[in-house]
Amino acid sequence: MMRIASRIHDYSVHFEEGLDFLARLDGFFVVDANVLRLHGLSALGALDRDRLLPFTAEENAKALANVEEVWDRLLARGVRRNGTLVSIGGGIVQDVTGFAAATLYRGIRWVYVPTTLLAQADSCIGAKTSLNYGGYKNLIGTFYPPHEVHICPAFLSTLSEADFCSGLGEVIKLHLMGGAELTARLTAEMERVRRREPRAVLEAIRRSLEVKIGYFEGDEFDSGRRNLLNFGHCFGHALEASSEFAIPHGQAVLIGILFANRIAVKRGLLAEQTARALEEDLLIASLVVRPTARHLDTARILDAFRRDKKRTGPGLPLVMMAERHAMLQVDDLDAEQVALATGELAARLCA
Template identity: 40%
Template structure:
């Protein structure tokens, strides 16, 4: 059992919360189960889900369908809407097309929309599932590490609108989440690293026992251990579950899950998204740790421990992007952060491993200097 604190509240979370192959997450208006089936092929997990539904409908990532589902005969007769997953398609127009598909196929509250894909397909399916006739049930089968180890549980969903990423947003929780790591066999290296960045963030958030587990399992994962990969996903979700069960709708403490994202999002924009999201988050965590160190909040030895663990995730290309980034526009980017109120950004910092705090970071010229020094320190250490 790991324990950690956010502000003045204590949390505890088991390293592996599974009972009978899954665990329950409390949610409003109803709890849902996160399952980890042991199948020989990932298509089997989807076929089993579909087979158990009275009126199934399938929303699937086109690439995933081609790689994993097209050879499964039992899925051929299920009405299907295929998505080409990219940020340009993650918008309200695509959601309206999915709604037309649901209407054409007479979806009702007794239907089940099976959503199979990564975060993009999740966002589209969750949005359509929420809007259609005041909501129909949807089940998520995440196929990327980011979606399996982080976004798939928690109910947040967002669409891009005009030029703004994730501008249209709401909460829409699935009825079930089915995690089959077999899908990850075909995921690209960058997407794998990106997801691992979020998994790392959740382990650091979870305190000493979770960080120790990450330090043990990550090298095994690098050597190809499927078991280590599954343990890392389960550990990340266990920490996330503890937080969202306390504050599902991000009234306060759930903001801690944005650790690494304030600097991470700004960095992504500064390098034109050439650093994968989860890696930008990992770098964001390390830079935000430097800020905490320089504010006298974090000890050098704990900073060093997180640095050692995080360093292993950052590929040379991302390090080089960081080394040559110009911080000129950073204040403007941080002012647009949703955690900025007035002239200050509410920054999530790790005060010690297992203690998260929110601090006010004034968005002024001395802060640019502080960030400059913090980035230089991280570049040097990477």
């Protein structure tokens, strides 16, 4: 069990071997419809229909209308301030139900059971909930952690290869941010993780969460050190947009790390040799979706980079890793540097 300190409320993360723990959970359940179908969830079979809302997890479901549906169902059941919402699913279910739990009565008890690798190894902690709005992703949100998180890698057996590898991108990012030793360990265990061996996956998840805690505890509201968790995301978001989301999030993050490493080499922060070794042993080896030349078209990337809603100054922001895995953020990236590194990436990845 892990305990996480939060300015909102402290919470606990429990590691579960099988699905028996579900029988001990009580409250109103929102469950990813695919998870319900694939795992049967017999422990939930006895639930009255008015205690269970199957949820279709699509990106456009992260909308206020779906939050309203959760509020309505909770209110119809007479849920009061001391009621509990249990949600089972990936990041989409997490974002919608977390927002609903944070806002009903200004916060009801919320138990979250993540079912994707991304949610288990990354998003389930850190307290962010986000909705899409006005054509922008994650524009509206709250900080509100679950009261309890239950991680059970058994859910991952049914995850599509694309979704598993997307989660793997965040796992790799967090290991890189955790230092050389953790990175070497993940590299050595990567084959077992890719085969989804439960012990190897569980250990990779546990290590990822420990690293993430180290970056947000004490900076829960995104003001300084926590921003470093955007490693790979500055370019990654631009690539997701320029590929019209053909490149899954975590895979775009891996390419974003390749990009950041190239800039770090050009600025003399990272040795060429270190960048090349990481590229070959871990980063390119974990890419299952390759970008096309159109996805890496400089004009499209720059346009998406400039429209990043988190940008506040004239220069472009970038989180980089320096030698000895030291993390830093700059805000002075210019179009010429972006174009040069994007061109190099296109030559390396789109051949």
